[in-house]
Amino acid sequence: MKPDSFKNGIKQFAKVAILTGIAVGPGPTWANAQQADIALNAENEEVQLFGLVAPNPGLELKMSGPYDLITLDFAEEAGDVWADIRKGFSVPDLETQAVQVRERALLKNKRMVNNMLQRSEPYIYFIAQECAKRGMPSELALLPFIESQFNPHARSPSAAEGLWQFIPSTGRQFDLKQNKWVDERRDLVASTRAALDYLTYLYDMHGDWHLALLSYNWGEGSVLRAVKKAQEAGLEPTLDNLELPLETKHYIPKLQALKNLIQSPERFGLTLPKFPNKPYFAEIKRSADVDLREIARLAGVELELIRKLNPGLNQPVLYAAHSNTLLVPVEYSAKIQASLKQYKPSNPQRNYTVKKGDTLGEIAQRFDVSVKAIQRLNGLGKKKLIKPGMNLSIPNTPKLGSWES
Known part of the structure; x- marks a missing residue:
């Protein structure tokens, strides 16, 4: 299906679903996912930024692809990644008491916030660039802070995994491999592509980023029904007028609080880590299997530096038949390329x-x-x-x- 006809089809589906009350909501897995997030309110300011993505497991959708990976431009002068992200903010701001509560929670948990920010270093530039490449709001690059605290190995009670917290069924619907060798729900490039595909689909459905984000958290069917109910009562389908679970009601305030922190860190008494606005990693294509422990040894590089860029591998071995791209830190790419030339498996498969x-x-x-x-x-x-x-x-x-x- 061509992109334009796909988008028009999604919009028509949304209209029909709203008018007819088609039941397209998430299945039982979502009920389990909601239990994992402790909602924050005025009486309880304990922060809980970890959330779960469990989009509609009944969704029958095949996105066009595969997408080309971003081209690395090493000649571009490096700036500050946070400044670049600020330039791309375009989701309408939310100014409510719920946002203030989330801001106070961030203020009370500065150590946790600093740890999250530091953990994002290998991934944040790439995700922000992918958003920019698609013309999507840069706020979306902050969602992994909410979903997984930027921990690619985060796993929820409902078996959601990775930075974007895809459950197994939704991962398969967005062509994320899950087998003995790889789980692309944890793969930076693949899971980011899938998450942005899903968010694009949701925005095309609603034409509104707030409703798209609510759907990302709660499931598009549930939000469509909430919108229909509000409209039948003569209300605009805004966050205040929709009947939402407590966790979903706080989802956008969480994002807004993080956005405000990135916009004005001094107001939170924080200094954002200095991440240059340039690629953190380079890609190496492999047509043969390779043991990453041996490559790290030959290159004189810590295995952890390679591991954190390739969390989708279930073993410290890249099997080219299942995953043919190795991500490596730019600063060590020359050493690792040289070590690959020296590398010889002790026993060929x-x-x-x-x-x-x-x-x-x-x-x-x-x-x-x-x-x-x-x-x-x-x-x-x-x-x-x-x-x-x-x-x-x-x-x-x-x-x-x-x-x-």
Whole structure:
């Protein structure tokens, strides 16, 4: 479907849904997600910025793509990333008591706020640039502060993961791979693309960023029904006039408070960290598997520096068949490129065709690897049987460690 016809179709769907009361709300997973956020009110000023994204799991939507990755311009003079973000603020401001309550919470938790700001360093420039590239408000680059406190490994009780907190079903609807090797809900580039796709869809539905943000938090079906109810009562569908769960009611005030902090940090007694307005990472394309621990050793770079840019990998091994792009800090990209030229797997990955009478245990013993390693590499569950003629990939190391090993 062409972009223009897609947008028009979304708008028509929204109108029909509002008029007819079509039930397109989120499923049971969203009810679980809401329990994870402690709402803030005038009597309880305890801050709880961690939130969850559990968009409608029933949404049948395929976005066009794949999107081209942003071009890195190393010749551009670096400024300040926060100043650039301020220039792109365009969501209508909200001035309510709820915003003041959130601001006071930020003031009372300066250490937590500073930690969040520091944690955003590897990711904030890229996300802000992606928003600018699409002509979207730069406030959206602040949403991961609310969703995950900019922790790509954040996981909710409803199994939402990553900076943008996608639940498994919604991740699949936005083409985020989730398998034994990668979980792109944690991948910076892939999850940001998916989140901005979803926000674009919601804005096209409502034509209003406040309603789009409410839908991102609560689900588009629930917001459509709340809008319909307000309109039937002769009210404008504003934040004050919509019947919303407490957590959703505070979602935009949270964002507004953060926006105000970025706009005027001195008012909060804070100094924003100095992040240059230039790329933090570079991309390296790989057509062969690589063990990141060995690359870090060869380059003389801490594994953690590579790990935090590639949180979508379930193991410290990049399997090119599942993820062919490695993100590395710009300042170490030359060293890592050089180490890749030196890199040689100790045991090249092997293939084996299953013969009649073979068992996984016998195959594992033959190649001196574990049964679990073969199952993991080939996506085999405990109950999935091997059959004659099946091609198996054999791990190139006796044991595949986890990131924590």
